[in-house]
Amino acid sequence: MRSSFLQQRQTRPELRMAGWILLLLWKTSFILASKQRQIDFFRFTNKTQAPDMEMSASQRATMVTFLQKGMPDAFKEAEDEMAASNDVPSRQSLCSRAGDIPQQKSMMSVIRANRFNWPKEKSLEMGGSARMSEIAMGKMLDKGDMDRNQMTAAMSSIDARQTPIGRFCLNRDQRPCDPNAKYREMDGWCNNLRLPFWGAALTPHIRVTPPRYDDGISSPRTQSVVMTNGGRALLPGARQISTTLSRGEDRPHPTVTLITMQFGQFLDHDFVNTPISLVQTKPGEASPPQCCNVAPNCRDAACFPIDIPANDRFYSKFGVKCMEFVRSLPAPRPDCTMGPRDPMNQNTHFIDLSQVYGPSADENKNLRAGERGGLRINTSPLAIDFRMMLLPADKDTLDCQRLDESRSCFKSGDNRVNIQTALTAIHTIFLREHNRISDFLWNARPDLPDEILFQETRKIMAAQWQAIVWGEFVPVLVGDRIAMDDRNGIRLVADGFFNGYNDNVNPGTWVETSTAAYRLHSLIQDWLPLKRTFNESFKPFHEFFFTPYYMYEPGALDNLAEGLCHENVQSFDNQITTEMTDHLFQAVDEPFGLDIFSLNIQRGRDHGLATYNDVREFCGLPRARSFKDLEDVMTPRAIASLARVYTHVDDIDFYAGGISENPVNRGDGLLGPAFACILTGQFRDWRLGDRFWYENPGQFDLAQLGEIKKASLAGIFCSNTNIKQIQPRVFLDAVDGVNPRLPCQNIPRMDLSKFLPSLPGAGK
Ligand code: HEM
Ligand SMILES: [Ca+2]
Numbered sequence: 001m002r003s004s005f006l007q008q009r010q011t012r013p014e015l016r017m018a019g020w021i022l023l024l025l026w027k028t029s030f031i032l033a034s035k036q037r038q039i040d041f042f043r044f045t046n047k048t049q050a051p052d053m054e055m056s057a058s059q060r061a062t063m064v065t066f067l068q069k070g071m072p073d074a075f076k077e078a079e080d081e082m083a084a085s086n087d088v089p090s091r092q093s094l095c096s097r098a099g100d101i102p103q104q105k106s107m108m109s110v111i112r113a114n115r116f117n118w119p120k121e122k123s124l125e126m127g128g129s130a131r132m133s134e135i136a137m138g139k140m141l142d143k144g145d146m147d148r149n150q151m152t153a154a155m156s157s158i159d160a161r162q163t164p165i166g167r168f169c170l171n172r173d174q175r176p177c178d179p180n181a182k183y184r185e186m187d188g189w190c191n192n193l194r195l196p197f198w199g200a201a202l203t204p205h206i207r208v209t210p211p212r213y214d215d216g217i218s219s220p221r222t223q224s225v226v227m228t229n230g231g232r233a234l235l236p237g238a239r240q241i242s243t244t245l246s247r248g249e250d251r252p253h254p255t256v257t258l259i260t261m262q263f264g265q266f267l268d269h270d271f272v273n274t275p276i277s278l279v280q281t282k283p284g285e286a287s288p289p290q291c292c293n294v295a296p297n298c299r300d301a302a303c304f305p306i307d308i309p310a311n312d313r314f315y316s317k318f319g320v321k322c323m324e325f326v327r328s329l330p331a332p333r334p335d336c337t338m339g340p341r342d343p344m345n346q347n348t349h350f351i352d353l354s355q356v357y358g359p360s361a362d363e364n365k366n367l368r369a370g371e372r373g374g375l376r377i378n379t380s381p382l383a384i385d386f387r388m389m390l391l392p393a394d395k396d397t398l399d400c401q402r403l404d405e406s407r408s409c410f411k412s413g414d415n416r417v418n419i420q421t422a423l424t425a426i427h428t429i430f431l432r433e434h435n436r437i438s439d440f441l442w443n444a445r446p447d448l449p450d451e452i453l454f455q456e457t458r459k460i461m462a463a464q465w466q467a468i469v470w471g472e473f474v475p476v477l478v479g480d481r482i483a484m485d486d487r488n489g490i491r492l493v494a495d496g497f498f499n500g501y502n503d504n505v506n507p508g509t510w511v512e513t514s515t516a517a518y519r520l521h522s523l524i525q526d527w528l529p530l531k532r533t534f535n536e537s538f539k540p541f542h543e544f545f546f547t548p549y550y551m552y553e554p555g556a557l558d559n560l561a562e563g564l565c566h567e568n569v570q571s572f573d574n575q576i577t578t579e580m581t582d583h584l585f586q587a588v589d590e591p592f593g594l595d596i597f598s599l600n601i602q603r604g605r606d607h608g609l610a611t612y613n614d615v616r617e618f619c620g621l622p623r624a625r626s627f628k629d630l631e632d633v634m635t636p637r638a639i640a641s642l643a644r645v646y647t648h649v650d651d652i653d654f655y656a657g658g659i660s661e662n663p664v665n666r667g668d669g670l671l672g673p674a675f676a677c678i679l680t681g682q683f684r685d686w687r688l689g690d691r692f693w694y695e696n697p698g699q700f701d702l703a704q705l706g707e708i709k710k711a712s713l714a715g716i717f718c719s720n721t722n723i724k725q726i727q728p729r730v731f732l733d734a735v736d737g738v739n740p741r742l743p744c745q746n747i748p749r750m751d752l753s754k755f756l757p758s759l760p761g762a763g764k
Contacts (some may be wrong), residue, residue: 039619039664039673055150063146063154070140075163078135082128085301108587109594110324112546114288115399116416116585119275119329122202123344124286127277127329129165130341131301134218134330136163137338141217152216155338169336170197183455184462184692186361188348191691192503197334199349199507199689201359204331204342205272205515206508208681209610209618211340218330218341220304220605225650236645237307238605239315239323241656242597244645248526248578253571256670259564260476260731261523263713266426267469269355269414271686272514273347276326277302292322302327304606306598314582318592325599327606342511343607347414349509351469351686352462355414356430367392367413373438373453375431380406386554389432391417391424400546407549417548419585420541422528424548425560432720434461440752445759452760460755463694464711466687467492472713474683476731478676479669489684496702498695500688507689510682512615515607516655517678521596523570523670526577529563530556541579542586542593558722565717565730572670574638574659600655612657612674613650619677624649633661633673703754710748718744 055063119127141151161169177190184191188200197203212221223232236244278286279300291303299305306323308315315321331344348354356375358364369376377383378390393408394400400409400418409418412427438457445453471492475483484491489500526541530550550556570577576597586593613623624630627643634642638660646652654674661672669676687693694700694708714726725741727734728748734741756762 039621039677055153059150060154060157063144063151064157066144066146067140067151067154067158070143071136071158071160071163074136074139074143075132075165077139078132079164081135082132108590109585109592112399112419112585112587113324113594113599114276114326115397116419117274117276117328118415119278119344120202120346123275123329123346124278126168126202126332127275127344129168130330130332130344133160133163133165133332133338134341137217138215148216152340158338159336160338161336165332166336168332170203170334172196183459184350184352186348186354186357186364187359188350188352188354191350191507192689193691194503201346201348201354202331203334203345203349203508205274205345205511205607206506207342207511207610208678209512209614211342211511211608212610212614213340213608216340218608220327220602221608222605224647226647233647235605235651236647237309238598238601239306239308239312239595241601241645241653242576242581242595243309243313245574245641245656245660246576246581246597248581249575250526250577251571251573251575252525252568253523253670254568255733256476256569257565257731257733258525258529258567258569259561259713260473260670261520261525261569262422262426262564263473263731264477264518264520264523265423266355266430267351267473268514268518269347269416269423270351270353271347271349271509272345272518273359273414273416274343274514275329275346277329288326290324291326292324304602306595306602314578315592320592323594323598325602325606328603340608343514345509345514347509349507349686350690350692351466352692353413353430353458353465355417356412356427356434356461357458358413363413367411368450368454371450372442373448373450373455373457374435374442375438377431377435378410380408380552382406382552388551388554388557389428389435390551391428391431394418400548403549407552409546410548410551418546420528420546421530421544421548421550422560422564424551425557425564428551428557429561429716429720430461433716434458436719437461437752441755441759444753444756445762447761448759456755456759459699460708460750460752462692463700463708464716464750466694467708467711468713468716470683470687471709472729472731474679475669477670478680479663479665481665481668482676482680483669488680489688490680493695497697497705498687498693499697501691501693501696502688503691505685505689507686510678511607511609512654512678513682515604515609516600516653516658517671517675517682519600519655520572521580521600522572522574522576522659524577524580525567525570526579529560529567531559531563540583541577542583543588545585545587545593555722561717561721562723562726565714565726566734568733569670572659572663572672574641574656601653604653604655609654611650612652612654615654615658615674615678619674621673630657630660635662638662701758704758707750707752707754710750712747714747715749718747719749 141148144151175189177193177196179193190196192198213219214221214223222235224235226233279289280286289300289303291299291305304325304327306325308321328343330341348359358367367375376392378392383390391410391412394411395408397409402408410424417424417427434457437460438453441453474490482488527538528544580596584594584596617623627639627649630639642660658675663669664673664676713730714728717723717726725743727739727741729739732739
């Protein structure tokens with residue numbers, strides 16, 4: 001079992017010296033790779049829309065008329081086809097005729113992965129409608145003898161309000177907006193007053209690069225650009241890419257702390273939750289389809305299993321040849337047009353702490369204490385006896401069994417809260433912070449109703465959250481040089497208000513972000529710092545999956561919080577720990593789990609994600625014409641890995657290319673140029689397109705903004721755990737003289753009394 005180099009460095013002086021030498025070599029490797037091209041970060045800003053197919057206005061009009069006329073018949077056929085595919089008995093009889101293939105019993109890791117992105121009822125209904133629209137589209141394309149690509153583009157001008165999908169079209173009359181509302185709606189609706197569904201939960205991810213589907217509509221990319229005698233060659237499989245690129249090499253980052261990984265995952269659960277598809281098993285009952293060990297002609301349309309090569313370095317030991325994979329649910333287009341598939345987002349796209357508060361009013365209601373503006377807390381005797389404020393128990397989750405009567409899994413605004421212990425820990429700390437602030441407000445104004453106290457607290461919470469995300473976290477990802485350049489639109493205002501709100505900016509989560517650039521799994525260590533010393537706490541990371549029970553042990557959360565700020569992340573590169581590539585979600589009685597690297601590649605193809613070269617172009621880098629051209633942003637070793645598995649440079653999946661790049665500006669940021677470019681644009685648009693952005697005029701007064709500037713993750717840890725000392729910038733190592741570990745009383749905190757004058761009825 002591999003132990004952490006950095007952990008040993010703390011105890012053995014000779015290793016400490018070796019550490020510094022390695023650090024020096026690591027830094028110089030970037031200087032040596034000085035051929036690296038710098039992205040002109042502001043250039044891509046004016047290219048945020050996918051280019052439409054070139055055609056004249058009259059050509060387009062002819063196509064739209066043709067399509068519009070054919071639509072009723074196409075939808076009728078699509079409806080019949082879907083009804084037939086839901087007819088399970090007839091499908092099963094077909095399958096048994098196809099040969100008796102044993103049904104592999106689902107493994108716990110697979111069940112857990114499916115639960116991870118479980119669809120809500122409303123999503124399923126909407127997904128069904130989107131699927132119907134896709135089938136109808138296919139029918140129309142088959143009928144027309146016009147250019148398929150141009151027809152697909154013309155679909156975006158179709159008005160489908162009169163078809164069966166019409167009931168899911170969104171418009172402003174559905175739920176009128178109050179332009180003077182003081183608080184965000186729980187589901188993000190009405191943030192944009194012109195297009196109130198922008199950024200709301202249950203709308204599609206948006207795209208900044210054109211989709212890539214084999215059929216132009218929805219079937220995943222499987223074909224290479226390379227032609228063979230029999231047609232197009234196939235792309236390499238996801239697992240083949242995973243094992244060719246990553247061997248799980250241990251390369252701890254020299255200066256960035258492990259809390260960066262944990263904060264990062266907590267943040268991703270704020271802006272995205274992509275549901276998978278289910279199939280109807282009985283009327284009123286649905287479950288994910290089984291995709292492995294099922295004859296291809298019997299597979300559900302939502303199946304896209306991952307082949308595992310017979311000589312796989314790990315799975316071959318168990319004779320495993322296939323990894324389960326279910327496609328994401330398609331989302332209907334809010335504007336009632338038709339076009340290529342986009343995945344659904346069940347979360348609010350805004351950075352608004354929806355992972356704490358829930359992405360809908362109903363879900364929020366279940367999380368509230370119902371008094372004093374607080375959130376519900378855990379009532380287990382263990383939590384009460386040790387005076388630990390923990391998340392409320394969730395006794396019903398199936399993905400995570402109860403350990404005993406007093407130790408259950410937890411509930412939060414996001415259903416992924418239990419997937420690993422450190423995520424549960426950070427959720428717990430934010431719950432405490434909410435209740436600390438709501439208690440303060442209630443003490444000052446016990447006359448105010450629960451709803452006002454809750455919403456005022458939520459507003460302060462979201463403000464400090466945005467301040468920490470943009471002020472502390474984003475600069476570590478993309479580097480100070482990019483983050484501090486005002487032209488990139490992500491630098492916080494030093495004094496006064498932000499005047500950049502723009503209701504033409506769509507604040508939606510980009511597919512490029514959710515499906516590749518923000519999947520920062522490379523940062524994960526293969527252990528968690530449960531105790532102060534490494535030897536005491538070593539446990540392989542997979543033992544922490546769906547096992548949040550440490551929260552009930554006095555002191556465990558404090559140790560973990562302190563350890564996360566003390567230990568380092570893995571470097572961001574093409575190496576991902578085998579805990580995540582071989583053992584993902586593995587249960588105690590199972591010998592293997594899933595592979596996150598394969599899932600990420602496969603999900604990219606499922607979502608019609610553009611290729612690495614497409615994104616280079618979007619970002620203002622030249623398209624690479626050969627593997628050698630990648631030398632501008634990658635080391636020869638990283639390129640060699642890509643060239644071993646891909647036949648052509650145009651085939652490279654965005655995720656695989658992105659993780660192979662050298663960090664921007666010689667290690668100023670964690671990420672390479674393509675990921676940094678996507679995330680810079682994404683964080684810019686999340687800010688510019690958010691009417692409730694905390695620096696916008698009308699949100700807070702200048703005195704309050706001054707307090708929010710004092711907020712830091714270090715301050716939140718000090719206020720809500722028993723940590724006594726911490727470095728002010730927690731994402732970076734404590735270094736004397738630069739970022740020294742300080743007693744908590746010296747860490748600045750917001751003066752909450754400044755928020756009292758704006759409470760309703762203040763000063764009366
Ligand atoms: C620490 C343990 C983590 C585990 C066990 C984990 C596991 C997973 C799994 C199973 C998926 C779904 C894969 C698929 O089928 O498409 C996923 C998606 C994702 N992960 Fe992670 N992840 C972890 C950490 C992180 C971190 C540190 C980040 C970023 C900083 C991250 C970002 C994402 C994003 C953006 C998605 C897409 C989510 C969605 O579309 O709903 N994850 N992760
Ligand atoms: Ca959100």
